[in-house]
Amino acid sequence: xxxxxxxxxxxxxxxxxxxxxxxxxxxxxxxxxxxxxxxxxxxxxxxxxxxxxxxxxxxxxxxxxxxxxxxxxxxxxxxxxx
Numbered sequence: 340x341x342x343x344x345x346x347x348x349x350x351x352x353x354x355x356x357x358x359x360x361x362x363x364x365x366x367x368x369x370x371x372x373x374x375x376x377x378x379x380x381x382x383x384x385x386x387x388x389x390x391x392x393x394x395x396x397x398x399x400x401x402x403x404x405x406x407x408x409x410x411x412x413x414x415x416x417x418x419x420x421x
Contacts (some may be wrong), residue, residue: 353359370376370383373393384394 381393382396382399384399
């Protein structure tokens with residue numbers, strides 16, 4: 340039998356790595372540049388062409404026409420009748 344994984348230790352090790360810290364700092368700097376703070380109902384929305392803007396959570400998440408991959412992942416929206 341394989342040894343049991345220590346997920347807590349893996350999580351701590353990954354998030355304390357220099358690469359993870361650098362990525363998190365870049366994300367936080369981007370949010371700060373947009374004027375977003377903790378608890379803000381807006382998210383950093385990534386638009387076509389690399390533009391980032393503040394957009395309300397409900398508008399940013401679940402957009403069926405933001406990208407072609409979103410439409411394919413969600414399906415047609417209606418169940419097939421058998």
